[in-house]
Amino acid sequence: MKVRDVMTRQVVTAAPTDSVQAVARLMVDTDTGAIPIEVPGVGNLVGIITDRDIVMRIVAEGRASTTAVSEIMTVGLEGCQEDDEIDEAARRMTELSMRRLVVYDAGRELSGIVTLAEIVAEQQRAARHGGGGRE
Amino acid sequence: MNDRLWSEAVILEAPDRQLRVESTRDADICLRRYWPVQDGRAWELAREACQRALAGHASPDSARRAFIEAAREAGFDLRAWT
Numbered sequence: 001m002k003v004r005d006v007m008t009r010q011v012v013t014a015a016p017t018d019s020v021q022a023v024a025r026l027m028v029d030t031d032t033g034a035i036p037i038e039v040p041g042v043g044n045l046v047g048i049i050t051d052r053d054i055v056m057r058i059v060a061e062g063r064a065s066t067t068a069v070s071e072i073m074t075v076g077l078e079g080c081q082e083d084d085e086i087d088e089a090a091r092r093m094t095e096l097s098m099r100r101l102v103v104y105d106a107g108r109e110l111s112g113i114v115t116l117a118e119i120v121a122e123q124q125r126a127a128r129h130g131g132g133g134r135e
Numbered sequence: 136m137n138d139r140l141w142s143e144a145v146i147l148e149a150p151d152r153q154l155r156v157e158s159t160r161d162a163d164i165c166l167r168r169y170w171p172v173q174d175g176r177a178w179e180l181a182r183e184a185c186q187r188a189l190a191g192h193a194s195p196d197s198a199r200r201a202f203i204e205a206a207r208e209a210g211f212d213l214r215a216w217t
Contacts, residue, residue, distance in 0.1 A: 015140070017140060018140075018157070018158070018161075019155055019157060021154070021155055022155070022156070022157060022158065022161040025161060025164045025165065025168070025169070026160070026161070026164065028164075028168065029164045029167075029168065040140075065155075066155050
């Protein structure tokens with residue numbers, strides 16, 4: 001089973017200068033809990049922000065929702081390829097203590113996000129059906 | 136895509152609520168999901184203006200101006216310098 005078979009295809013990004021409030025609305029609108037941060041006009045991916053970041057670093061700390069994303073995002077992105085095996089992606093997440101990786105296509109363009117939960121769900125589905133899943 | 140920051144944020148205030156909007160994309164989301172009045176003429180024009188700007192057929196500033204009119208129509212207290 002490949003990452004492409006379980007990943008969430010997503011190309012929406014936010015800018016480092018976007019407010020946390022705006023990014024939270026974007027998460028609601030796109031039904032996602034993690035958004036890669038991209039420098040507008042340049043296209044470089046510089047980090048990622050999750051709904052958990054917003055809860056823990058804005059709400060819990062009593063900071064303003066107008067705080068710029070760059071102040072609370074996780075700098076740097078860990079990724080994998082669409083062609084990678086899901087077991088390999090899961091191992092990488094475990095090693096990095098992360099719950100998601102961004103996914104790049106063959107042209108090294110951002111194509112989505114894969115989460116540990118998506119991989120585990122697929123592995124459980126495959127186990128229930130007594131096989132190794134789709135090859 | 137012209138979905139990034141406007142030249143100046145628009146801050147909308149209502150009781151127990153403050154929306155700070157800084158881009159056409161965010162304005163479009165606010166109009167669709169967080170707007171108290173979704174049948175006004177200015178709301179309709181603002182949605183169209185946002186769509187045109189997001190498609191690259193109009194400037195972000197034109198969307199911002201239409202958004203401000205929709206905010207007035209909806210009864211928000213408005214904070215914007217321009």
